[in-house]
Amino acid sequence: MADQNESNSLQPQGSNEVDITSVEYEKVDQPGPKSFFVQLQGFWLTFATMFKKVNTVQYPEVKEPTAERFHGRHQLNRHPDGLEKCIGCELCAWACPADAIYVEGADNTPDNQMSPGERYGKVYQINYLRCVFCGLCIEACPTRALTMTNEYELADSTRGKLIFEKDDLLGPLRAGMLPPPHPMYPGSTDTNYYNGDVTEAHPSQEQK
Amino acid sequence: MTTTQENPTAQAVELITVVIDGFEVSVPKGTLVIRAAEKLGIQIPRFCDHPLLDPVGACRQCLVDIEINGRAFPKPQASCTIPVEPNMIVKTQLTSPVAEKAQRGVMELLLVNHPLDCPVCDKGGECPLQNQAMSTGNAETRFTGVKRVFEKPVAISSQVLLDRERCVLCARCTRFSEQIANDPFITLNERGALQQVGIYENQPFESYFSGNTVQICPVGALTGATYRFRARPFDLVSTPSACEHCASGCDMRTDVRRGKTLRRLAGDDASVNEEWNCDKGRWAFKYVTAVDRLTTPLVRGADGVLAPASWPEALAAAAAGIKGKRTAVLVGGRATTEDAYGYSKFARIALGTNDIDFRTRVTSDEERDFLAAKIVGSTTTYRDIDVADHVVLIGFEPEEESPIVFLRINKQVRKRALKVSAVATKLSIGVEKLKANFIKVAPGAESAAVTSLELTGKSVILIGERASETAGLLSTVASVAEKTGAKIAWIPRRAGERGALESGAIGALLPGGRPVSDAAARVDIAAVWGVPTLPANPGRSTSEIINALNSGELDAVVIGGVDPLDMPNSATALAALKKSFVVSLEIAASAVTDVADVVLPVAAITEKSGSFLNWEGRPRAFDAAVSDSLNRSDLRILSALADVMGESIMLGTVTQAAREIASLGKWDGARVQLSSVAATGAKSVSNNEALLTSWRRLLDLGTLQKGEANLAGTARKSVAVISPKRAQSLGVKDGDILRVSNSHGSISLPALVEDIHDDAVWVPRNSFGTQALISLNAVHGEVVSVVKA
Numbered sequence: 001m002a003d004q005n006e007s008n009s010l011q012p013q014g015s016n017e018v019d020i021t022s023v024e025y026e027k028v029d030q031p032g033p034k035s036f037f038v039q040l041q042g043f044w045l046t047f048a049t050m051f052k053k054v055n056t057v058q059y060p061e062v063k064e065p066t067a068e069r070f071h072g073r074h075q076l077n078r079h080p081d082g083l084e085k086c087i088g089c090e091l092c093a094w095a096c097p098a099d100a101i102y103v104e105g106a107d108n109t110p111d112n113q114m115s116p117g118e119r120y121g122k123v124y125q126i127n128y129l130r131c132v133f134c135g136l137c138i139e140a141c142p143t144r145a146l147t148m149t150n151e152y153e154l155a156d157s158t159r160g161k162l163i164f165e166k167d168d169l170l171g172p173l174r175a176g177m178l179p180p181p182h183p184m185y186p187g188s189t190d191t192n193y194y195n196g197d198v199t200e201a202h203p204s205q206e207q208k
Numbered sequence: 209m210t211t212t213q214e215n216p217t218a219q220a221v222e223l224i225t226v227v228i229d230g231f232e233v234s235v236p237k238g239t240l241v242i243r244a245a246e247k248l249g250i251q252i253p254r255f256c257d258h259p260l261l262d263p264v265g266a267c268r269q270c271l272v273d274i275e276i277n278g279r280a281f282p283k284p285q286a287s288c289t290i291p292v293e294p295n296m297i298v299k300t301q302l303t304s305p306v307a308e309k310a311q312r313g314v315m316e317l318l319l320v321n322h323p324l325d326c327p328v329c330d331k332g333g334e335c336p337l338q339n340q341a342m343s344t345g346n347a348e349t350r351f352t353g354v355k356r357v358f359e360k361p362v363a364i365s366s367q368v369l370l371d372r373e374r375c376v377l378c379a380r381c382t383r384f385s386e387q388i389a390n391d392p393f394i395t396l397n398e399r400g401a402l403q404q405v406g407i408y409e410n411q412p413f414e415s416y417f418s419g420n421t422v423q424i425c426p427v428g429a430l431t432g433a434t435y436r437f438r439a440r441p442f443d444l445v446s447t448p449s450a451c452e453h454c455a456s457g458c459d460m461r462t463d464v465r466r467g468k469t470l471r472r473l474a475g476d477d478a479s480v481n482e483e484w485n486c487d488k489g490r491w492a493f494k495y496v497t498a499v500d501r502l503t504t505p506l507v508r509g510a511d512g513v514l515a516p517a518s519w520p521e522a523l524a525a526a527a528a529g530i531k532g533k534r535t536a537v538l539v540g541g542r543a544t545t546e547d548a549y550g551y552s553k554f555a556r557i558a559l560g561t562n563d564i565d566f567r568t569r570v571t572s573d574e575e576r577d578f579l580a581a582k583i584v585g586s587t588t589t590y591r592d593i594d595v596a597d598h599v600v601l602i603g604f605e606p607e608e609e610s611p612i613v614f615l616r617i618n619k620q621v622r623k624r625a626l627k628v629s630a631v632a633t634k635l636s637i638g639v640e641k642l643k644a645n646f647i648k649v650a651p652g653a654e655s656a657a658v659t660s661l662e663l664t665g666k667s668v669i670l671i672g673e674r675a676s677e678t679a680g681l682l683s684t685v686a687s688v689a690e691k692t693g694a695k696i697a698w699i700p701r702r703a704g705e706r707g708a709l710e711s712g713a714i715g716a717l718l719p720g721g722r723p724v725s726d727a728a729a730r731v732d733i734a735a736v737w738g739v740p741t742l743p744a745n746p747g748r749s750t751s752e753i754i755n756a757l758n759s760g761e762l763d764a765v766v767i768g769g770v771d772p773l774d775m776p777n778s779a780t781a782l783a784a785l786k787k788s789f790v791v792s793l794e795i796a797a798s799a800v801t802d803v804a805d806v807v808l809p810v811a812a813i814t815e816k817s818g819s820f821l822n823w824e825g826r827p828r829a830f831d832a833a834v835s836d837s838l839n840r841s842d843l844r845i846l847s848a849l850a851d852v853m854g855e856s857i858m859l860g861t862v863t864q865a866a867r868e869i870a871s872l873g874k875w876d877g878a879r880v881q882l883s884s885v886a887a888t889g890a891k892s893v894s895n896n897e898a899l900l901t902s903w904r905r906l907l908d909l910g911t912l913q914k915g916e917a918n919l920a921g922t923a924r925k926s927v928a929v930i931s932p933k934r935a936q937s938l939g940v941k942d943g944d945i946l947r948v949s950n951s952h953g954s955i956s957l958p959a960l961v962e963d964i965h966d967d968a969v970w971v972p973r974n975s976f977g978t979q980a981l982i983s984l985n986a987v988h989g990e991v992v993s994v995v996k997a
Binding site: 087088089090091093094104105106107117118119142143 | 327328332333360361436437438439440442443
């Protein structure tokens with residue numbers, strides 16, 4: 001029985017085919033052509049636009065600022081004294097839906113203090129061929145080390161160049177910052193850094 | 209998480225039926241409520257509970273409502289401490305709002321002082337506290353005060369770091385150290401909110417098993433220095449593996465990130481290592497990625513310099529050097545069973561010789577016959593230790609030489625005061641911890657002590673590889689065992705020795721324990737291998753091979769996984785190798801590389817699959833943890849070399865070799881007879897002389913522990929041990945430098961006065977600052993002079 005059913009189902013069902021002409025239809029009243037004046041109204045928009053301000057931007061000669069919260073290239077931020085905020089916890093890599101982030105943590109040592117506390121990100125890579133700029137990594141970051149800039153010009157000629165290393169991602173050293181590695185602010189712990197107690201580098205932090 | 213191991217021999221276990229969350233379950237009497245719930249698949253949150261540790265009820269996370277005979281406990285009870293009873297009705301958090309609220313409350317209290325440093329904590333992602341805070345905790349904290357702060361981290365040894373803030377005081381680590389490892393070096397100090405795990409003031413946490421506390425810590429309070437901040441669980445690819453460090457045969461898990469091993473954990477095999485392993489197995493794996501790893505084949509050119517070569521070039525050079533020449537094979541005890549089988553088959557077919565030996569240490573013909581007569585195919589297991597009435601240690605230091613055997617004996621000593629006797633020259637820390645009956649003998653006089661042991665058919669004699677260093681000892685043990693019916697187990701130090709023995713990587717035996725001297729056995733193997741005949745004359749031992757190379761009776765040698773510094777008379781061995789054509793199969797540059805003519809790099813353990821046979825003869829199979837390695841196993845290279853020589857051994861893959869080994873089956877014909885060897889007894893010593901005795905420590909200068917600074921930090925200090933009597937006559941106290949010397953050389957070490965035979969002096973065999981075999985060319989029973997330096 002089963003076999004028969006199967007072979008039956010493979011037969012073309014010509015007799016049951018439905019022809020388009022055999023479907024019943026209902027006649028709908030068509031409104032007919034609009035008056036000339038009404039048709040002109042449609043052209044009014046086209047005409048009026050000629051006198052409006054042009055939205056087209058002559059990119060790349062002219063660059064418009066992006067929206068304030070545009071998701072652009074990432075940046076690894078620094079504490080006000082220059083120490084890195086990244087602690088290499090890999091939560092960004094964990095959150096990433098595109099597996100675009102690769103992080104390796106390492107120990108801070110007294111002569112190689114890169115961030116406050118015990119741990120820093122030794123390797124930090126973002127693969128912009130994979131990144132979908134969803135921003136989940138930013139939400140995951142527990143120290144606000146990772147944020148997004150408004151930079152969007154990320155095209156390049158090779159795949160390798162689009163894997164950004166830590167050096168490419170780190171934010172610039174601003175006034176009052178010292179390039180790490182250097183010791184933490186005298187008398188402070190990592191908690192002070194997170195509470196915002198450290199506002200600039202102390203002269204004693206400079207390493208000879 | 210494991211369930212407890214039931215005792216299979218216990219007859220007619222009384223079953224008790226309880227109702228948990230409305231479901232009936234029957235469990236043996238004495239089962240804890242939390243275990244009974246597990247059996248139903250009901251997970252009660254817990255931290256302190258561990259199936260292999262005594263219940264303690266420290267964390268209070270597993271609270272449930274219990275009612276017996278209709279009478280309810282007034283308050284929720286810790287299910288990890290209460291055994292089941294008849295007519296017990298248990299309501300877990302799933303059915304009792306009271307239990308649910310109680311668990312939430314406990315979690316809230318545990319989190320009051322727990323720091324929110326999950327982003328920098330190694331446990332993050334595999335943390336029972338994280339997981340159970342999600343399942344059992346509140347999303348918002350009500351605690352607004354200041355958390356307790358401790359200095360962090362505290363290095364309680366060079367391997368283990370302690371973050372006291374994160375500790376939930378479950379006492380798993382302290383209970384493990386006390387109950388399982390018998391190294392009570394950590395304890396809970398202080399009381400109340402200040403309670404914390406601590407070490408004794410002048411005694412760091414230097415246990416050989418400290419790594420297990422890191423693994424069982426349910427929070428990130430104990431972390432390993434080597435793995436600290438290296439990766440997250442989701443980065444790691446885990447592969448079940450076996451430990452290559454000793455013959456205990458631990459089940460392991462190897463975690464790899466991007467082709468690099470980052471950590472190894474103890475696997476869970478109730479019949480072997482339970483859930484434990486030793487620190488060497490856990491933390492000695494960097495040799496695989498060491499800088500001296502060999503990466504390409506090397507061929508020594510006409511100018512005498514080793515130069516990189518392609519595989520076809522190197523194989524052709526090797527084949528040209530050994531084909532038609534009188535060639536022997538030396539395979540170290542580190543080879544997997546399949547690799548050893550490959551060497552064995554290669555020697556017999558491609559080289560047409562029985563000159564093969566896996567024993568690169570002090571050996572004897574007596575040992576060879578003993579192994580062939582008593583050990584091949586023997587079936588003494590860990591289970592036999594569990595049910596033994598008396599365990600005897602001969603030439604064997606379980607804690608140093610096979611740590612899991614130590615744990616197993618210790619478990620029985622703790623559980624039922626198992627009687628342990630140790631025939632040794634020196635009382636060791638391990639033997640002391642086993643509360644063993646220490647039978648003190650002079651080095652070389654062990655045999656006499658063995659004959660006077662009280663043994664029954666339920667006794668187990670554990671013999672170490674060092675027993676071969678005393679003439680007559682092994683045959684005495686064999687005859688004593690035969691007389692009393694006691695079981696014998698031979699526990700070598702290296703992981704591959706039992707496998708090599710069963711694979712016939714020894715002159716007197718073919719695979720499966722078939723004696724070379726037996727024509728039927730040769731026909732057996734020749735038929736499987738598809739060759740007309742096999743060489744019939746028995747092969748040379750390691751030292752005979754070295755002598756033959758030296759005298760020119762042999763021309764060449766294929767040598768794999770051998771450190772010539774392990775051999776007696778290492779200078780002679782190196783000179784012999786220098787004279788001969790040497791084909792070396794090695795993972796890293798060694799002393800052999802310097803004298804080799806062709807060097808063929810092979811895969812390390814994480815890069816290949818295979819199996820070991822542990823001391824029980826139990827196969828410990830493992831897969832490649834690093835899947836994309838280009839390194840090939842010894843087996844595959846030997847097979848290729850044999851092909852180039854035109855003498856194919858047809859062993860292209862590990863699977864092929866394993867299948868062939870399985871197809872050989874066991875030998876049921878006559879076994880080698882062990883002829884009795886006369887015991888020579890201890891040598892006599894004069895005033896300033898002593899008899900040397902030594903053994904290798906677990907953590908020492910071993911090749912596979914290279915580059916492990918954290919591990920080496922917990923190695924025991926190198927000392928020369930003398931008896932109080934000798935100390936008095938020399939006028940020496942602890943810490944004074946002793947000079948142990950003979951005609952070959954000398955060793956200077958700080959003295960330690962301990963319980964040792966008056967005629968003896970003990971030095972570690974291969975530890976930091978002392979390599980007895982190289983410096984003195986002696987290890988056991990030889991006369992040395994001992995003076996104050």
